[in-house]
Amino acid sequence: MNLAERFNRWFERSRPTYGILTTWILLSFAVALALLPPVFHEGPRAETMATMFGWLPEAVVRSPWTTHVCRVVLVASALLWFAGRLLPWSCWLTALSFTMVWALRMENVANGAHIFHATTWLLWIHAAWMQFVHREWQAARQAGRLRETCLYPRWVFLLSVFALGVFHTWAGLTKIAESGLDWGNGLSLQLWVYLWGWSHSPFGYFVLAHRTFAAILQTGAMVIESLSFLTWFGKWPRLILGVGILGFYTGVLGTFVDYGFHFNWILVAWLLLPVEAWFRRRESVSREVAGDPGAVQVEAALATGS
Amino acid sequence: MPTLDHSSTAPAAPATPANPRTGERLFVVGFIVVGLLGPIVMGERYPFSIAPMFCQQPTCYCEYVVKGPDGDSLDLARFQLQRVYDGNPVGLGVGVRPPETLDRFGEVPTEQLIREHLQQLPDDAWRGLPYVDVEVSVIGDVDGVHVGRIDERSFTVRVTAPGAGS
Numbered sequence: 361m362n363l364a365e366r367f368n369r370w371f372e373r374s375r376p377t378y379g380i381l382t383t384w385i386l387l388s389f390a391v392a393l394a395l396l397p398p399v400f401h402e403g404p405r406a407e408t409m410a411t412m413f414g415w416l417p418e419a420v421v422r423s424p425w426t427t428h429v430c431r432v433v434l435v436a437s438a439l440l441w442f443a444g445r446l447l448p449w450s451c452w453l454t455a456l457s458f459t460m461v462w463a464l465r466m467e468n469v470a471n472g473a474h475i476f477h478a479t480t481w482l483l484w485i486h487a488a489w490m491q492f493v494h495r496e497w498q499a500a501r502q503a504g505r506l507r508e509t510c511l512y513p514r515w516v517f518l519l520s521v522f523a524l525g526v527f528h529t530w531a532g533l534t535k536i537a538e539s540g541l542d543w544g545n546g547l548s549l550q551l552w553v554y555l556w557g558w559s560h561s562p563f564g565y566f567v568l569a570h571r572t573f574a575a576i577l578q579t580g581a582m583v584i585e586s587l588s589f590l591t592w593f594g595k596w597p598r599l600i601l602g603v604g605i606l607g608f609y610t611g612v613l614g615t616f617v618d619y620g621f622h623f624n625w626i627l628v629a630w631l632l633l634p635v636e637a638w639f640r641r642r643e644s645v646s647r648e649v650a651g652d653p654g655a656v657q658v659e660a661a662l663a664t665g666s
Numbered sequence: 667m668p669t670l671d672h673s674s675t676a677p678a679a680p681a682t683p684a685n686p687r688t689g690e691r692l693f694v695v696g697f698i699v700v701g702l703l704g705p706i707v708m709g710e711r712y713p714f715s716i717a718p719m720f721c722q723q724p725t726c727y728c729e730y731v732v733k734g735p736d737g738d739s740l741d742l743a744r745f746q747l748q749r750v751y752d753g754n755p756v757g758l759g760v761g762v763r764p765p766e767t768l769d770r771f772g773e774v775p776t777e778q779l780i781r782e783h784l785q786q787l788p789d790d791a792w793r794g795l796p797y798v799d800v801e802v803s804v805i806g807d808v809d810g811v812h813v814g815r816i817d818e819r820s821f822t823v824r825v826t827a828p829g830a831g832s
Binding site: 370371401402403404405406407409410411412414421459462463466467468469470471472473474477480481484485488491492513515519522523526527528530531533534535537538539540542543545547548550551552554555556568569570571 | 716720753758761807810812
């Protein structure tokens, strides 16, 4: 199969159950962000723009009211999207207000965090999905056949995997660029765990007890992160790296309990473990039972791991 | 375009649109281009990110304790000795400049540097204090296997208030 044919398959559509559930997960994260108490650190503005909204007037960016309005809009638009109302505008508004709320947080703090970057990109992907299918979506809904109608283009899933892969690959490359290939010497990980680690963490215990063990974990994390872009290249790399990234996040969350990477953990599990393949297989079986030739396509895609 | 199947028993519509919309193709290609180039061009600027957390490779860090003449511990921020490092490169991708501090995660200041730093602080920091003792505990590699307080590198320095004489 050549590249053009492969690319064309990105636009094949399947039933939307997996996409709907993914959207619900994202919307629950959106509401969680809206409910997080805003943080405003004292201090002068940084010289460089922290976010793509850093060009806004300081009075707007630093005003708590701006944040509160965006939080209200985020909750309202997320609920509308969840209810299937005002599509696709509610979707775009959710993605925009989510991006705004987190951008305003980053503009008003002196310590960064990366717990909502992946969610941001996934929200934009799913908002675009709604843009392209909203008429068929509404028609299917009205006909009571939303779950049976093929409305989920393959690119929505593949772009989501791409976004996760690129994000984690950057984490690995930045470590190599900043500290070199021997970043994972174990000593720095031991220092971070010694300083911030949860005292009852089994991961933390072993990391602090053995430099070699710490070095293996640390180097393993760097390798897995750097190779994360490979999750895009079929089901096996996706599964292997997905398990690796999930293990990495489990270790991080089990050691640095309050780091807030729970959202990324859920997204990695949902998108990189074979959950989507399970949904497609289930769909294929149900369509085969119904005598639908489209089931063959799904089977073929599953076989090639695309 | 997929067609909707409104019958009650028929299977779902064909899975492949005959002519995928141009808009969808443009979005997909545009997203990939932006996703790949965004962090390179924009760096750490949300929603773009180079995910720099823990990218550095510190070999040690310092724990500071500042005590007044009565032996009570004093607020580190008052003497600009507080830690602002949280695993991310300090000040990267944030809109508020982190507070000034002598503390650099991964570095150990000299006694002379600590004296100079404290003595240039505004009078407010020194109010009611003829001198302070700064205890610096250096945490790092202790035996090639574990980390902990390195006694040989840790020290205490007494710094007199500016104008109080030494």
